[in-house]
Amino acid sequence: MRDVISDLHPVVSFLYFAFVLAFSMYFTHPVTLVLSLLGALSYSIYLKGRKALGFSSRIMLPMIIIVALINPLFNHQGATILTYLPSGNPLTLESIAYGISSGCMLITVLCWFSCFNVIITSDKIIYLFGRVIPAMSLILSMTLRFVPRFRAQMHVVSDAQRCVGRDVSSGGVLKRAKHGIQILSIMVTWSLENAIETADSMKSRGYGLKGRTAFHNFRFDKRDRSILFAVLAIAGTIIAGAMLGGLKYRYYPTMKGAAFEPLSVLLYAVYLALCALPVILNVRENRKWNALKSAI
Amino acid sequence: MLKKSLIVCAALILAVALCACGQSADELPVDTPEITASETPEAPLVMDPEASPPETSAEMPQDTPEATPASESPSETPSGTTPSSAPSESPSAEPSPSPDKYGTEPVPAGKAEPVEPEAIAVGDTAFTCTLSVRCDTILENMDDLAPDKLELVPEDGVIFATTTVTFYEGESVFNVLQREMKRAKIHMEFVNTPIYNSAYIEGINNLYEFDCGELSGWMYNVNDWFPNYGCSRYQLKDGDVVEWVYTCDLGRDVGGFSAAGS
Numbered sequence: 001m002r003d004v005i006s007d008l009h010p011v012v013s014f015l016y017f018a019f020v021l022a023f024s025m026y027f028t029h030p031v032t033l034v035l036s037l038l039g040a041l042s043y044s045i046y047l048k049g050r051k052a053l054g055f056s057s058r059i060m061l062p063m064i065i066i067v068a069l070i071n072p073l074f075n076h077q078g079a080t081i082l083t084y085l086p087s088g089n090p091l092t093l094e095s096i097a098y099g100i101s102s103g104c105m106l107i108t109v110l111c112w113f114s115c116f117n118v119i120i121t122s123d124k125i126i127y128l129f130g131r132v133i134p135a136m137s138l139i140l141s142m143t144l145r146f147v148p149r150f151r152a153q154m155h156v157v158s159d160a161q162r163c164v165g166r167d168v169s170s171g172g173v174l175k176r177a178k179h180g181i182q183i184l185s186i187m188v189t190w191s192l193e194n195a196i197e198t199a200d201s202m203k204s205r206g207y208g209l210k211g212r213t214a215f216h217n218f219r220f221d222k223r224d225r226s227i228l229f230a231v232l233a234i235a236g237t238i239i240a241g242a243m244l245g246g247l248k249y250r251y252y253p254t255m256k257g258a259a260f261e262p263l264s265v266l267l268y269a270v271y272l273a274l275c276a277l278p279v280i281l282n283v284r285e286n287r288k289w290n291a292l293k294s295a296i
Numbered sequence: 297m298l299k300k301s302l303i304v305c306a307a308l309i310l311a312v313a314l315c316a317c318g319q320s321a322d323e324l325p326v327d328t329p330e331i332t333a334s335e336t337p338e339a340p341l342v343m344d345p346e347a348s349p350p351e352t353s354a355e356m357p358q359d360t361p362e363a364t365p366a367s368e369s370p371s372e373t374p375s376g377t378t379p380s381s382a383p384s385e386s387p388s389a390e391p392s393p394s395p396d397k398y399g400t401e402p403v404p405a406g407k408a409e410p411v412e413p414e415a416i417a418v419g420d421t422a423f424t425c426t427l428s429v430r431c432d433t434i435l436e437n438m439d440d441l442a443p444d445k446l447e448l449v450p451e452d453g454v455i456f457a458t459t460t461v462t463f464y465e466g467e468s469v470f471n472v473l474q475r476e477m478k479r480a481k482i483h484m485e486f487v488n489t490p491i492y493n494s495a496y497i498e499g500i501n502n503l504y505e506f507d508c509g510e511l512s513g514w515m516y517n518v519n520d521w522f523p524n525y526g527c528s529r530y531q532l533k534d535g536d537v538v539e540w541v542y543t544c545d546l547g548r549d550v551g552g553f554s555a556a557g558s
Binding site: 076077078079081084088089090092250252253254 | 484485499
């Protein structure tokens, strides 16, 4: 499936994610939290299909519940006392609401990051930061690649081990642990060897020499420019509006904040546009593509 | 070298992932002594049949302080319920010349000695005392008050007007405050501090310590004396007058600075 954001110039797509992540982490207003969560969920479902839905229901839902339950255990602020905890401190509505909102924020950010990982691939990271912080961007892209690679190799190794009868999924606990450790030891050796190989390979290709260039075929075209302007305009509006207090919200001691004043409603609309931007662009692109295809 | 950086990076990523789970603001009360015992005044918990009569309770608990190590002296003074810090030139109280094992300096002559809540059984003989909760010092320091808390401050500064309340033999100032706040549906948060063996009142009516400047918090006085120990260790006598007051200046503005170690 084609995705508009990943076809954009890395600067634009990175900037988009930077804004969305920063806003999702900064604003605690319930409306913006919900909008951002919906945007992130719909985009990750668009990118990854049903897998994303399973992930969000199996991991994210329990996460919200756990955070929502833990916060009132440690935080007893709030004017609406529901009941008293066994420790003698009050259980307040506000602390539960705060727990839910912070759980919501947590999974929203996780969800946006999972989209970020799909869109901003390691070659884009190198392209974006290769000049500014070469060592850091190399390390970042290598580590980001290391985890999936390690997992893939682990599958290969454990399959091979199963063929020779050292199965981790059968036998007694002790036996299984022994086989697991065997696989782990193989993996450590493999990663050590792999690191040396990578280092040698990089050295032989002249890594670290002066005047090095990196191949890329990113072009900053008209579409990139218009989307960049749109993102900047939206982000500017949100920042300015937030500075004027349009997205203010506080949970303690009573839940209070901007509700449906004109400025706030405008900001909600703009925020929705920002969060739904990838899905909107993709739907439009698909429709255009289908129209062109049927015209042939 | 590359390998090393890989490992460092993996560790960094793990650390970042772990950091993501930090949101909780307060620490958990480490242990809970049985100070929350009686909840319903109608049927108080009788823990010990041979509860001591209240007349003797005031001068009963003479702790033996000689054997205590000097290392336990407290270094700072959260306002309100905790004892004094500096080795004071306090009045020559004959019973205990040095701090007790919770760092409490000698109590002035004629004032109630601290008791340990876990050693006291709550009886079922009812007495009365007077309780009030006020925050009028905030009214003079409105500029320092956290803006979100503005709506919580009553116009006259009285959160809980002077009321005669019932308590049961052996109960502490903390027990009475907790029960009355619960009954009046006024918010109150405390934390048990084992090193002072007492509850520390963090906030009443959502007005917390440090909400009105960095020297602010709750303090209590009984019969116009600010005890130099925590409210769970002050055993009430019949007719005591208990006042909880909010200070914005470490006790100086409510007349309780001596309790904070001067």
